Amino acid sequence: NFMLTQPHSVSESPGKTVTISCTGSSGSIASNYVQWYQQRPGGAPTTVIYEDNQRPSGVPDRFSGSIDSSSSSASLSISGLKPEDEADYYCQSYDSNNRWVFGGGTKLTVL
């Protein structure tokens, strides 16, 4: 079964840049689009990146997504960190049957 692996937690200081990785278990992560969702404490998920590197309207350009086919991984980078960026972040893609697969989530702490 296709799986996505994320670091359990990351932390960085305000104003800095943080990168969260999402590694696919088999095949190429570039075979299907990757989405990234932000979930603040007590809230519902929201989309911050879709189709690998696209930002929905309203999401600041401090958020960016990328794919590294050589390592079968996707990354979410957040620059100019703000306290309100503190949240859980989930990557999501699809398996060979187009079923959704989520990473385990990464807790971002803005120190």
Place this chain on the structure above:
Amino acid sequence: EVQLVESGGGLVQPGGSLRLSCAASGFTVSSSYMTWVRQAPGKGLEWVSFLYSGGSADYADSVKGRFTIARDNSKNTLYLQMNSLRAEDTAVYYCARKTTGGVYWGQGTLVTVSS
């Protein structure tokens, strides 16, 4: 404005049934790719089911044969019929709409399966 409002959650005994609703506004459910995702307390997101605009659907192995996704076009509402509920089905259930501009999420409804 696109809105998704879930309802129907609550406390149910193991083996019981529950039907979740997701009332949509600002778009047409019958023309959309809709999905249900759940989140157990303190855990990560888990995909449950999707329904294509054409009517085909699929389910996670953990719920296949027990859950059914459906829509009522006249009410512009998505449903999740949940039967033979187990303790491990306890979660907040979110409905979401997948579009070319990203995924839009509802606020969720809590289902608790306990005796």
